[in-house]
Amino acid sequence: MLTELLTGWIGHQRWFAGKGRPVDGLTIDSDVELAPGLRHLIVSVHQAGTRDRYQILLGCCEYDMPDKLRHATIGEGLYDATHDADLTGILLQAMADGRDIGPLRFRHLEDVHIDTGQRSLVLGAEQSNTSLVYGDAYICKLFRRLIPGVNPELEIVSALARRKAAHIAQPYGWIETDLDGETTTLAMTQEFLSNSNDGWALALASVRDLYASLDASASDAGGDFSAESFRLGTATAEVHQELASAFPTGVMEPQEITHLVEDQRRRLTQAVAEVPELARHAPVIEEAYQRVCDVAHKVPVQRVHGDYHLGQVMRTPTDWVILDFEGEPGQPLAERRALASPLRDVAGMLRSFDYAARHLLADHPDAEQLLPRAVEWAELNRSSFLAGYSAGGGRLHGEDAVLLRALELAKAVYEVVYEARNRPSWLPIPLSAFDPGAPANL
Structure with missing residues (x-):
């Protein structure tokens, strides 16, 4: 049958x-x-x-x-x-x-x-x-x-x-x-982008090159990725502008911002209950959330990618191309189509740079020695991406920095739970978002 x-x-x-x-x-x-x-x-x-x-x-x-x-x-x-x-x-x-x-x-x-x-x-x-x-x-x-x-x-x-x-x-x-x-x-x-490479693979090639060049800095190593990060930031901003032109936009009022922060606080409480290692970082996260309530008055919202990271972008011979605008597949369709701050995508890519820099250190015997290089690579490429995003017309000033920090930490909280459930050896990667100088191994 x-x-x-x-x-x-x-x-x-x-x-x-x-x-x-x-x-x-x-x-x-x-x-x-x-x-x-x-x-x-x-x-x-x-x-x-x-x-x-x-x-x-x-x-x-x-x-x-x-x-x-x-x-x-x-x-x-x-x-x-x-x-x-x-x-x-x-x-x-x-x-x-x-x-x-x-x-x-x-x-x-x-x-x-x-x-x-x-x-x-x-x-x-x-x-x-x-x-x-x-x-x-x-x-x-x-x-x-x-x-x-x-x-x-x-x-x-x-x-x-x-x-x-x-x-x-x-x-x-x-x-x-x-x-x-x-x-x-x-x-x-x-x-089909046949003659292309995905951003994750290119970033990892750069990180491997840096780790192999013991005396070179992140900007001097043969695999310097910062110019590509800048171009990717510019492409991201341009796509956000196109999305804002193609679909309705809106503004998140203070009361809605408060509800958003309260929802993230509930998720933090649940995450701490499931992953006790997160508890010592909770005050840092709470402070970032509170600053959003104190500083952000109105937040522009629009259609966004919704699940943005280095694995969702392809480098063609001439440009960066963004793929997979589905949003997070596990979420309800209405949530995936909902308006959000474009900084949500920016935060997702910033977290992806941290993952690219640190994931090779999981269970690596020389993780402690290589950690400063991972931090240097991530900081260089994060700043280059943000510079490119601003150059491409993306909004990044004033209270935006406060909201971006909160969104990035909220993404890291989600990652902590995911890694604890699926890849425990990777758990130090999202935990490092709350303490960038933390050891690479628990």
Whole structure:
């Protein structure tokens, strides 16, 4: 029975959000034949009183399973068709044609051409989604866990593309359906940046070079990254300005600022209860939060990236490109689409520089000796990013510095809980946000 096969299979997939909890039941909400041998399923997974929906591309093989697809087997004659390049071209063709197949709608942006002759390959690095790379031209992201509503990434990138904004990957098409009466994004296709490197990898190369050059400073080592940090800051500010032009903006009044601070205080209390090592830093964090209430009177808010770090940016041969405008995937869609201070993104990138500088020190035998170099690298690149952000028109003055400090510490509190749960050896990295000179190992 198909539901039994899917129940046994889905819990082992990287993108399944309910790992570690038993599946109480699975039902098939939608089953659409896209072409002979290819079905599109939407399934509901029930766990401990909760329900999550996922999409599956189901391949059906009448004969022996080809060796190249055995790793994707679901059951006899059935497999995950995202791995079958002979079938996934149908998605690209349907987007190019603007077809409707049952309840599924395949669409493309106006004035774009989609080369339907490209063959796909599954990108192996992702956790929550599945991306198909078509040749060196396109990347199609399938949103495995479905939340009713338009995905923020499709909404933002399409709006910026219509404005011909820089620093984004060109969108081409998307797939949608209706869930709970709402138009819901199933997948989107963008330009694939084949000749590019992600910011995290480039930053780590710089840090490794610094650690290997025992007598060089962060600005003198062969891997100096500060010029790129400046350019990235400028690109970030320019994207924030485009977002403010493309979407509604607002102002957070004093009462709303107070509510925001109170919410962060509650999260701090919960974090201290879960991670006792955080308790000695609580006064520093509380003081930063209180300063926001004392100083900030009105805070401009707008659409932002929402999950901004070095892994979300790509350096092409000519520029920085910003990706993944989804926001934090685990948060409700309304929260991911809510207006926020653009300094939230700035704070996220500042934390990412600290991570790049320090994560190689986790369990490193020479961590204490290298710590001053990590601090130097982080300070240089943080300041360069902020200088670039200001040069690009980003707002950074007066009370903004107070809010930025509070947002950065709030992000670090979140990171403390995450690392304690998932990577305990990395816990000193976010803890260092409250005491930059702290040892690299607990």
